[in-house]
Amino acid sequence: MPELPEVETRVREMRPLCVGRTIVGVRLQWARHVEPLLPSEFEQQILGQEILAVERRAKYLVFRLSRQDLLIHLRMSGDLSVVASGTPYEKHDHTTLGFDNHTELRFNDARKFGRATLVASAEQFTAHLGPEPLDPAFTAVVLYQRLQNSNRALKPLLLDQTFLAGVGNIYCDEALFASGLHPLRLASSLSEQEVALLWQNIRQVLWDGIARNGASIDWVYRGGSQQHHFAVYGRTHQPCLTCGTPIQRLVVGQRGTHICPQCQPSG
């Protein structure tokens, strides 16, 4: 369940392993990974291009290539790694890019939700997305104005990538809890004070996630400890860390939602 912090973690991990590499080989095991291009088109276009930079926009990893941009979205279960050429393939290694130094970038994606999109311009491709929550330009005032313009419930709005880019279900629940806001509150009903708190907490939970290298959650089924450091997400029926009230799970906009009914009054 990579959200902004998990994607940012991968960006930082991939950057030193990918920048400066030239793509000399392609292996596609799942054609739809590269839609809307056909595998043959994808391969023909990407071969020979050098990776100039690795960046992030929303939940996309952006690989700046010689002539194009490659955007990788991990969706639910995707993960990236760079391994030595010849390393045996893992079960769900669907897309592999071979580099000029005997290493390979492997896109493992158990649920096949991810995408590797080759485009002329990442900016154009992501133009419809909302502001970056960690960008200095994203101020509390900007958030307040955007919330004022909406009649929707708070949570579905925060998850709408055209409203705000990079926040997913987990960090959304965490930010709302930290702000004492009920997920069904009407966006435009928030006071300036409430928005200021929400703005601060959105950024805080994201920064915290990045600081922990996105390792707070067992996202992509990496074996071992399933420990996480969240206050409400995944803590249904467990006591609220603030007041002890059992955490409730409800469904908001089709999404599992975790709240403390005491700390996040619906009224």
Add this chain to the structure above:
DNA sequence: AGAAATACCCGTACGC
């Protein structure tokens, strides 16, 4: 037009 619901996937957890 805008908002809500559905489709896309499959590993996992659960019930019988």
Add this chain to the structure above:
DNA sequence: TGCGTACGGGTATTTC
């Protein structure tokens, strides 16, 4: 044990 089923999650697409 093994089979069947519900569930989750981000976003493009479809429906309301």
